[in-house]
Amino acid sequence: MNSVIIIKSYRLILLLLILTGLGLSGCNHEKGVAMYQVDLTNLTHQQPLSPLAVILHDQSFRIWNEGMPASEDIERLAEGGDNSMLLQTVTANQSHTATASGSGLILPGHTDSVTISKKYRSNTALTIASMLVNSNDAFTGINAVDVTGIKANEPLTLWAHALDAGTEGNDELAATIPGPAGGGEGYNSNRNDRNIITVHAGIISTDDGLPLSTLDNTHRFDNPVARIVISRLH
Amino acid sequence: MKNYTIISLVLAMLASTTLSARELDISITNLTQGIYFTPLLLAAHDNNTHLFEAGNTASANLQAMAEGGDISGLSSDLIAVNANISENPAAGLLPPGNSTTTTINTDAANDYFSLVAMMLPTNDGFVGLDALKLPAKPGTYTYFLNAYDAGTEANDEVINGAGTPGSPGIPADPGANHGSGASGVTTLENNTMVHIHRGNLGDTDPVGGNSDVDSRIHRWLNPIARLVITLK
Numbered sequence: 001m002n003s004v005i006i007i008k009s010y011r012l013i014l015l016l017l018i019l020t021g022l023g024l025s026g027c028n029h030e031k032g033v034a035m036y037q038v039d040l041t042n043l044t045h046q047q048p049l050s051p052l053a054v055i056l057h058d059q060s061f062r063i064w065n066e067g068m069p070a071s072e073d074i075e076r077l078a079e080g081g082d083n084s085m086l087l088q089t090v091t092a093n094q095s096h097t098a099t100a101s102g103s104g105l106i107l108p109g110h111t112d113s114v115t116i117s118k119k120y121r122s123n124t125a126l127t128i129a130s131m132l133v134n135s136n137d138a139f140t141g142i143n144a145v146d147v148t149g150i151k152a153n154e155p156l157t158l159w160a161h162a163l164d165a166g167t168e169g170n171d172e173l174a175a176t177i178p179g180p181a182g183g184g185e186g187y188n189s190n191r192n193d194r195n196i197i198t199v200h201a202g203i204i205s206t207d208d209g210l211p212l213s214t215l216d217n218t219h220r221f222d223n224p225v226a227r228i229v230i231s232r233l234h
Numbered sequence: 235m236k237n238y239t240i241i242s243l244v245l246a247m248l249a250s251t252t253l254s255a256r257e258l259d260i261s262i263t264n265l266t267q268g269i270y271f272t273p274l275l276l277a278a279h280d281n282n283t284h285l286f287e288a289g290n291t292a293s294a295n296l297q298a299m300a301e302g303g304d305i306s307g308l309s310s311d312l313i314a315v316n317a318n319i320s321e322n323p324a325a326g327l328l329p330p331g332n333s334t335t336t337t338i339n340t341d342a343a344n345d346y347f348s349l350v351a352m353m354l355p356t357n358d359g360f361v362g363l364d365a366l367k368l369p370a371k372p373g374t375y376t377y378f379l380n381a382y383d384a385g386t387e388a389n390d391e392v393i394n395g396a397g398t399p400g401s402p403g404i405p406a407d408p409g410a411n412h413g414s415g416a417s418g419v420t421t422l423e424n425n426t427m428v429h430i431h432r433g434n435l436g437d438t439d440p441v442g443g444n445s446d447v448d449s450r451i452h453r454w455l456n457p458i459a460r461l462v463i464t465l466k
Contacts, residue, residue: 041289045383109385109427111289159380169408207419207435207444217389217419221434222456226382228290 003104017226024145035117035233036147042106043174044225046218048179049140052102054114055090059125060176061097063090070165071196074129079138079166080178081105081131096121106130115233124148128160128228133179134173134219136194136220137165138200140226147230155231161222162200172204172213182214235377242352256340258368259464260320261432262349264335265378266458270408271328271361272303276336279343284365286428287384294383294399296350296428300384302359302397302405303352318344318427327354327408334356349379349461350375353445354406355393358384359431361459374464390418391435391445404446411451413440430456 036056043048055063063086064074074087087099098118107111118124129141140160150156168176169192178186204210207217258278264271285308286296295307302412306323312319321337328351346365353359362382362441383389388402393412404422419435429460436449 043288044425044433045429046424108425109289109429207450217432217435218424220435222381222430222433222454224430224456225450 018125019189019220032120034120035115036129036150036177037231037233038114038116038126038211039082039231040106040128040130040227041049041111041227042225043227044108044132044221046108046181047101047132047134047221047225048108049106049203049226050133051083051104052106052114053083053086053129053141054079054100054102054116055087055127056098056116056118057090057127057144058096058121058145059123059144059146061094061125063129064143064197066163066197066199067198068197070197071168072140072189074165074197075137075189075191076187077129077166077169078131078137079188081133082117082187083129086129093179102130105133126230127214127233128129130226132162132183132221132225134177134215135169135179135203136170138162139165142228150230150232152232152234155229158230160228161223162196162221162225164193164200166196166198167191170201170204172215173211175212177214180209181219235427236433256368257344257466258333258338258340258347258351259456259466260338261333261335262328263343263460264328265460266330268330268411268448269356269454269458270330270354271324271459272354273303273305273322273326274324274328274334274351275299275308276347276349277312277317277322278340278347278368279312279315280348281365283312283315283317283346283348285305285311285350286362286364286382288364288428288430290427293384294451296461297358297384297386299433300352300358301387301399301401303354303449304397305308305350306360308350310462314333316344329408346356347463350409353381354460355391355404355412355437356431356434357389357391357402357404358387359411360384363453363461368463369465370390372384372465374462377463379459379461380432380456381431381454383425383429384430385423385426386425388421390420391447392416392418393446407452409451412423413437413443413447413448414430416444416446417442419444
């Protein structure tokens with residue numbers, strides 16, 4: 001009888017030690033690949049978000065800086081929702097990076113899930129960018145967030161606000177809004193705004209007294225405009 | 235004998251990660267200039283419970299809270315999952331700039347915290363916090379909360395007394411700063427999931443216009459509430 005209990009106890013101990021061991025070794029990726037899942041939910045009322053640009057990179061690298069002019073790649077993303085040049089440039093010019101594109105437009109209330117991985121480094125950061133397409137040059141995302149401390153089973157949740165790329169005036173005209181509310185032009189290399197990245201001041205809309213705006217009350221937004229959940233897969 | 239030592243060591247390790255009952259001293263402040271919170275519902279609950287989730291459809295009981303301020307359905311949902319709740323600590327409305335306090339004694343498994351209350355005057359706006367994981371260490375923690383839209387009713391901004399789920403219109407403006415005779419801002423709710431409220435539009439016409447809400451008084455920007463939790 002005692003021996004049976006002891007055998008069962010051994011099994012229990014073994015199981016517990018395996019489970020405990022898994023839990024502890026979950027943090028140890030020094031020679032392996034770090035894989036992350038990003039889930040981004042569009043929290044706006046009627047601002048579809050352009051396909052995500054998702055980039056893992058070293059913490060010393062930044063893709064934009066508030067208060068500074070936007071790169072041409074950010075201008076293309078923020079004015080036209082095109083992430084391709086940004087992802088290409090990062091891949092071509094920066095070592096120790098990985099890039100991924102979202103699966104498509106993220107409609108309001110919907111979530112896109114992107115998996116991205118690269119060789120583990122102790123100084124890895126994550127940048128995400130996406131345009132609010134019913135705007136002139138509004139975009140959202142996260143900028144060089146340290147993801148090295150994220151443990152398996154302990155996702156990091158972040159709330160993202162809207163930025164203004166500062167590369168196109170917020171005239172809200174149908175001709176300059178590429179999203180479904182306008183159907184107009186996306187990227188244009190002319191810079192007719194302050195040429196610094198700032199927090200976005202919001203949509204005015206025709207309902208609030210901008211007579212030529214193609215936008216109405218439904219396109220207005222408040223922050224946060226997106227919820228981002230970052231999970232460490234391995 | 236050695237085996238028993240290992241067993242007790244393992245059990246001790248597990249025990250150190252399990253939770254214990256705690257006391258939460260809570261203060262909530264309405265940070266808006268002109269929006270009232272209807273009766274608040276606060277809860278400590280397990281990790282499977284959500285009163286709402288951004289990006290998901292509102293439950294019928296969330297809709298009743300967001301459109302009419304009725305927290306009874308959500309309270310029942312919480313009691314059914316053995317949550318520890320505080321209902322209506324302000325004993326009615328929490329006016330702009332005002333604070334209220336309450337205490338929740340939690341059971342061991344209830345280490346997540348949620349809060350909801352309808353915002354007036356809005357169609358289906360509510361102040362919300364969805365399943366905050368309570369910090370492990372004792373201390374005083376401050377959080378800033380956002381305004382959500384339940385996604386269940388078009389934001390027509392017509393104040394007509396309607397507070398039952400599915401009826402268009404806003405139940406009331408407790409501050410009595412509103413207009414009347416509005417034609418309605420919109421008839422559509424384009425995002426039918428719970429999402430961040432885009433804000434009241436309002437107008438300045440007391441006897442007509444699109445909105446019965448006053449754009450000078452009833453707008454806001456996030457955050458709209460401050461929550462301070464002291465964990466004993």
